[in-house]
Amino acid sequence: xxxxxxxxxxxxxxxxxxxxxxxxxxxxxxxxxxxxxxxxxxxxxxxxxxxxxxxxxxxxxxxxxxxxxxxxxxxxxxxxxxxxxxxxxxxxxxxxxxxxxxxxxxxxxxxxxxxxxxxxxxxxxxxxxxxxxxxxxxxxxxxxxxxxxxxxxxxxxxxxxxxxxxxxxxxxxxxxxxxxxxxxxxxxxxxxxxxxxxxxxxxxxxxxxxxxxxxxxxxxxxxxxxxxxxxxxxxxxxxxxxxxxxxxxxxxxxxxxx
Amino acid sequence: xxxxxxxxxxxxxxxxxxxxxxxxxxxxxxxxxxxxxxxxxxxxxxxxxxxxxxxxxxxxxxxxxxxxxxxxxxxxxxxxxxxxxxxxxxxxxxxxxxxxxxxxxxxxxxxxxxxxxxxxxxxxxxxxxxxxxxxxxxxxxxxxxxxxxxxxxxxxxxxxxxxxxxxxxxxxxxxxxxxxxxxxxxxxxxxxxxxxxxxxxxxxxxxxxxxxxxxxxxxxxxxxxxxxxxxxxxx
Amino acid sequence: xxxxxxxxxxxxxxxxxxxxxxxxxxxxxxxxxxxxxxxxxxxxxxxxxxxxxxxxxxxxxxxxxxxxxxxxxxxxxxxxxxxxxxxxxxxxxxxxxxxxxxxxxxxxxxxxxxxxxxxxxxxxxxxxxxxxxxxxxxxxxxxxxxxxxxxxxxxxxxxxxxxxxxxxxxxxxxxxxxxxxxxxxxxxxxxxxxxxxxxxxxxxxxxxxxxxxxxxxxxxxxxxxxxxxxxxxxxxxxxxxxxxxxxxxxxxxxxxxxxxxxxxxxxxxxxxxxxxxxxxxxxxxxxxxxxxx
Numbered sequence: 001x002x003x004x005x006x007x008x009x010x011x012x013x014x015x016x017x018x019x020x021x022x023x024x025x026x027x028x029x030x031x032x033x034x035x036x037x038x039x040x041x042x043x044x045x046x047x048x049x050x051x052x053x054x055x056x057x058x059x060x061x062x063x064x065x066x067x068x069x070x071x072x073x074x075x076x077x078x079x080x081x082x083x084x085x086x087x088x089x090x091x092x093x094x095x096x097x098x099x100x101x102x103x104x105x106x107x108x109x110x111x112x113x114x115x116x117x118x119x120x121x122x123x124x125x126x127x128x129x130x131x132x133x134x135x136x137x138x139x140x141x142x143x144x145x146x147x148x149x150x151x152x153x154x155x156x157x158x159x160x161x162x163x164x165x166x167x168x169x170x171x172x173x174x175x176x177x178x179x180x181x182x183x184x185x186x187x188x189x190x191x192x193x194x195x196x197x198x199x200x201x202x203x204x205x206x207x208x209x210x211x212x213x214x215x216x217x218x219x220x221x222x223x224x225x226x227x228x229x230x231x232x233x234x235x236x237x238x239x240x241x242x243x244x245x246x247x248x249x250x251x252x253x254x255x256x257x258x
Numbered sequence: 259x260x261x262x263x264x265x266x267x268x269x270x271x272x273x274x275x276x277x278x279x280x281x282x283x284x285x286x287x288x289x290x291x292x293x294x295x296x297x298x299x300x301x302x303x304x305x306x307x308x309x310x311x312x313x314x315x316x317x318x319x320x321x322x323x324x325x326x327x328x329x330x331x332x333x334x335x336x337x338x339x340x341x342x343x344x345x346x347x348x349x350x351x352x353x354x355x356x357x358x359x360x361x362x363x364x365x366x367x368x369x370x371x372x373x374x375x376x377x378x379x380x381x382x383x384x385x386x387x388x389x390x391x392x393x394x395x396x397x398x399x400x401x402x403x404x405x406x407x408x409x410x411x412x413x414x415x416x417x418x419x420x421x422x423x424x425x426x427x428x429x430x431x432x433x434x435x436x437x438x439x440x441x442x443x444x445x446x447x448x449x450x451x452x453x454x455x456x457x458x459x460x461x462x463x464x465x466x467x468x469x470x471x472x473x474x475x476x477x478x479x480x481x482x483x484x485x486x487x488x489x490x491x492x493x
Numbered sequence: 494x495x496x497x498x499x500x501x502x503x504x505x506x507x508x509x510x511x512x513x514x515x516x517x518x519x520x521x522x523x524x525x526x527x528x529x530x531x532x533x534x535x536x537x538x539x540x541x542x543x544x545x546x547x548x549x550x551x552x553x554x555x556x557x558x559x560x561x562x563x564x565x566x567x568x569x570x571x572x573x574x575x576x577x578x579x580x581x582x583x584x585x586x587x588x589x590x591x592x593x594x595x596x597x598x599x600x601x602x603x604x605x606x607x608x609x610x611x612x613x614x615x616x617x618x619x620x621x622x623x624x625x626x627x628x629x630x631x632x633x634x635x636x637x638x639x640x641x642x643x644x645x646x647x648x649x650x651x652x653x654x655x656x657x658x659x660x661x662x663x664x665x666x667x668x669x670x671x672x673x674x675x676x677x678x679x680x681x682x683x684x685x686x687x688x689x690x691x692x693x694x695x696x697x698x699x700x701x702x703x704x705x706x707x708x709x710x711x712x713x714x715x716x717x718x719x720x721x722x723x724x725x726x727x728x729x730x731x732x733x734x735x736x737x738x739x740x741x742x743x744x745x746x747x748x749x750x751x752x753x754x755x756x757x758x759x760x761x762x763x764x765x766x767x768x769x770x771x772x773x774x775x776x777x778x779x780x781x782x783x784x785x786x
Contacts, residue, residue, distance in 0.1 A: 080640065081640040084640060107652060107655055109651070110648045110652050113651055114644055114645065116644075117644040117648060118643075119644070122721050127651065146655050188365070189364070192365045220346055221342045235342040238317060238318055238342075241313070242272075242313075242319040246275030246276070249275050250276060
């Protein structure tokens with residue numbers, strides 16, 4: 001158990017005029033920890049995710065990240081160049097729609113290799129070798145390395161997006177409804193894959209989802225959001241098996257039993 | 259003798275917000291302790307709150323009041339108040355739990371399910387798998403099932419995977435929620451032997467066993483949960 | 494008096510020239526950086542060199558000697574028209590000889606003869622943004638230039654190798670200028686890329702439709718992008734020029750008949766003529782002369 005968190009979030013709020021996006025959110029994220037943010041559409045979970053991942057400037061509050069050198073930096077006091085560098089090396093962002101996170105008109109191999117080239121890899125053979133390795137890890141046939149993601153199924157695209165994000169060995173990955181829009185069987189495979197990768201690589205992750213099954217399977221800890229506020233926060237199985245807040249009880253009782 | 263688990267003055271109730279906020283008391287003023295090498299069995303009729311006590315001890319249920327003190331890495335941790343990260347660390351290193359039912363994960367093989375707690379503690383995959391094999395063999399799980407995900411197994415087969423997963427680590431406290439419920443006589447005896455071995459190793463065990471024969475065989479003392487029932491107080 | 498009296502010298506008004514010169518100075522100060530400028534309507538369609546013409550018009554003086562080439566040739570429509578345009582609006586001396594020119598406006602070639610100190614090469618540029626085809630958002634490509642995020646450029650080269658087994662980009666081959674900005678050298682063949690490196694001449698690039706000017710000052714590093722295991726290479730031609738016998742120059746293929754007959758000749762017509770005047774001859778020169786006689 002390390003004694004320093006990876007991400008320190010304190011008092012983050014985002015207002016859209018007088019409307020609340022998210023309000024006064026604080027938590028620490030530790031190395032190797034997966035946090036799920038759940039809530040219905042419009043509850044502010046995506047707003048919060050965007051505030052944490054520097055895609056949206058919060059109105060107030062601070063988000064501090066422990067850099068590889070061990071020093072904490074406030075993300076909103078970094079230069080844009082440093083932020084973008086962080087995003088494509090030490091972080092990953094998995095979008096709900098793979099087309100938002102992939103280059104649809106370049107090959108799978110180049111999609112995976114782009115981050116390597118961005119940090120200065122200039123050896124084609126090695127880049128291709130790494131890309132091949134990653135395609136295998138996300139269960140995409142290596143004979144598809146030169147195909148464009150346009151020719152891939154939804155599940156394959158999502159797996160490719162994951163490989164593209166993980167190739168630089170990030171320490172923190174943000175996921176926005178990673179299984180949204182996929183068939184149930186495809187979802188199960190993807191979740192299992194993500195679970196395995198997160199465990200093997202010791203990643204920290206923040207996963208936004210409205211699917212409590214996803215939260216149960218992937219996360220250690222979860223936050224329940226409603227109307228921009230975090231209304232319940234705790235160990236994932238505790239929140240799901242013994243929900244305390246009325247809204248959480250409603251969410252949990254709404255799961256269909258198969 | 260060391261006492262790695264001390265429960266004092268624990269209260270638990272459920273508030274059903276979806277049913278006009280009615281409050282269902284579960285247990286009141288639970289106090290007991292379990293010593294190393296001891297197996298304490300929770301007794302009393304169904305619905306009296308035995309499983310709820312185990313779940314509170316494991317951090318799975320929240321606690322209204324009271325303390326659950328666990329000797330974790332030579333420090334006392336109060337599960338009732340610990341943050342999620344600490345609870346997870348306690349579960350990883352100190353506190354094991356064999357639930358009534360196995361929660362299966364798609365596509366993960368039985369042997370990996372069993373080996374996983376060791377891998378989580380940093381033991382290499384080959385060694386973890388070897389120890390998992392030993393346990394599954396001991397529990398007479400047909401070898402051809404080891405590489406299959408347990409989702410399609412029978413109740414008894416799933417339960418044996420679950421037991422193996424719970425027993426593989428050397429946790430100093432082990433919670434057992436009816437581990438022998440769906441087992442045949444042969445395998446029940448295997449589990450009884452395994453519990454005896456844990457006791458010899460100095461593990462503090464707390465369990466629920468409805469099977470009288472097993473209970474007789476493993477229990478050092480029986481803790482009657484009826485004494486903590488709020489219904490008793492009302493009556 | 495001729496009707497030309499109604500035009501300002503070199504067609505553009507002085508305010509416009511000053512504006513363009515300011516853009517050029519900024520471009521020289523930041524080699525490879527695309528400077529926006531208020532491109533004017535010119536009396537020719539976009540795609541005919543409006544950017545290059547505006548740059549030339551802004552830097553040309555009465556003492557200058559102008560050469561205009563199109564794909565290396567002095568005698569094609571585009572080259573002839575632009576040369577005539579400047580003769581008419583600036584009344585300057587023109588030449589086809591590379592070494593005599595002070596300003597050379599070019600479309601898609603760099604002359605074979607090494608350029609010298611004091612000469613200015615003005616390129617006509619259709620699309621100035623090298624990242625355009627991979628990242629269509631201009632806001633994003635500008636940010637990428639600003640933050641020196643050029644991984645994407647190698648994605649393009651990676652795709653080439655993955656698809657063709659080698660870097661198959663043969664023209665508009667991206668270069669890094671002065672170790673900082675990645676630049677599109679306009680659709681010149683990659684054969685010409687090495688000539689840009691440490692050139693004694695000033696190189697100016699004008700894109701009229703896209704309203705951008707950029708520059709490579711004399712004696713500047715210009716490095717073609719590549720991979721360690723797939724280094725940058727220029728085209729090699731199997732045979733010498735059929736007319737002047739030159740080797741190591743860029744050749745055009747000329748189809749002679751419909752039976753597969755063809756010849757390869759210098760793309761740089763001035764270079765070819767100069768060599769022939771000095772007695773060099775390719776294998777098809779004699780019959781060509783005889784046929785003409």
